Amino acid sequence: VTKLVQVLLNGLTLGSLYALIALGYTLVYGVLRFINFAHSDIVTIGAWLAFVFATAIGWAGTDSPLYAMPFILAMSMAACAVLGFTIERLAYRPLRRAPRLNVLITAIGVSLFLQNSGQLKFVFGTQPQAMPKLLSERALFTIASVKVPVVDVWIVLLAAGLLIWLQYLVFSTRLGSAMRAVSFDERTAALMGINVDMVVSVTFMIGSALAAAGGMMYGLRYGNLLQSADSVWVLLGLKAFVAAVVGGIGNVRGAVAGAFLISYVEMFGAAYRSPQMRDVYVFGILIAVLILKPGGLLGKSTVEKV
């Protein structure tokens, strides 16, 4: 039973992390219809910025004040939102009318740029760093002799809070209807007086802020920050992307559903089958879902019009 509970709780935490990152992919795909390959690097940079801020302020151990974590989180999210805005403005906006492939290659270029800039000595460097322990290590409570650390509770609560806020934003505000209108038909939305550029910018900022939150919580959870071009980050981004696709890319609720599906498949596969094959399960699910239900679990299948 202990193992089962452990797997369930770990899956919940990991799923929340995937959901935070997957939302960025799905939001951007929703408005611009392209896969933002640079998203996983925003996650990385969010985590590294949290490290830089925390060390600069001097919060390194568990003795840091209680408000340290939210403060660092807010700073990291804000910085990444600015970064996301800048990337969109400089790299993607000139290509708004270009074929999608070009945008995709540009995204790959941005991704390479971020990865390799992060490796520079005066940026983050190539040495892996230990993430400052901003949260106490002790377990908050225990379920069936499984200790639940504070970090996990924070991750789940933070993810849930951000998701509810995003749900409200997309479905109950003027900005949200503008986003959905742009997603539905960019030209018509522009004709209706919606400032498409503004909507796209805001979408990028929200996505990047969520990515920063995901990256920082990932760093806090697993404790170790690898250099910005490490394949661990790429894989984290890829899995979150898989979650977005499995849930139906462009669909906000689908991304969350996909994230939990992926995380539980991965966790159960790793715990009860072979732990080395966890990536195979994830990508296997992806291919299976795409073949059986190409639009994703909650996606709507599109009919091609002439």
Place this chain on the structure above:
Amino acid sequence: MTSASPGTNAAKSLAERAAAVKPNLLVVIGKSAWPIAAGFVFAYLMQTVVATTVTDFHGKLMLDIGIAIMCGVALNIVNGYAGQFSIGHAGFMAVGGYVAAAIVYYGSIKLWGSRAIHGGFLGPGELLLVAGCVIGGLFAAATGVLVGLPSLRLRGDYLAIVTLGFGEIVRVLLQQTTDVVLDVKKVQESSALDLSGHLGGALGFFGTPRYLDPKNPFWIWLFVVLVLIVAYRLKYSSKGRQLLAVRENEVAAEAVGVPTTRVKVSAFITSAFFAGIGGGLYAHELGNSLRPADLGFQKSIDLVIIVVLGGMGSMTGVVVAATVLTVLPELFREFSEYRMIFYALALILMMILRPQGLFGIKEIWELSIWRKIFKRRKAVAS
């Protein structure tokens, strides 16, 4: 066409006309064979003249260029001609590379009792290498069927995602394999099926005989020429026109009777086959390590960049881009910290300033610049 003309007469004249048009068999063979013969001559010249004069560093660079051209042109068949989007072609390289490596490594131990290079130029060892590469290509093509058949029924985006997943699965599965068997006796006792699991795991398949080195580039160049011939003939054949039609507008292509799924799948298989051969050559090139991580997502992206930079659908564009993108990082080796940053910036700027790639969909001899130069000369002459 009037209905007054008698049917028999028309049929007869048709048959006569067909007989008159039908060329001599020898002419056909001659026409198809000369590029291949030229390829042999070219590869032989690379081997005897160029490889003996250049330094090892440049020779190695040329080998890398050859393999990049080969895999780039292969990917171009899917991404450029057919307008589909594969971002997992390194997966096919990995399949071909590992199959070829296993055949050559275990094959030479079984046949000759050692894993060293066997036989000289065009010797039995090299023939085993070629057989291994071709079989590796066939394996890659078979996986291409598995990947392409379901996903090519869907819209283009999904192919990209499925190939991405495929590349990752290949990489992870290869990492699960066990160590390479080093003991000669043990290899000779085990069956082929037993050995197929011993592919080196995450450490990589080391110890393959390195037939292709800067002094011995013959097979790389021969295969490069072959893939170029296939790509050229494909582009200007009716099959190739079908692919281009699918690229331009899939619905319209289907409406005029192009079996879209079939031509897409066949393009995908052709492409996987040559990428597999490219992987096989890569596995036997001196100085390469055959590790699953080396043939992962990053490699796939490198290939995509070659194709997009050269121009989707332009063979010569891909050749130029493969050359430039292989040489460029070497030139900036002094600024090793910054070279990838420059590379990334160049990529972004290129996409913004020249979105169609270097040559667009044209070949080098179709560029309008020649016409301009030609016209200017004419004006000077008159």
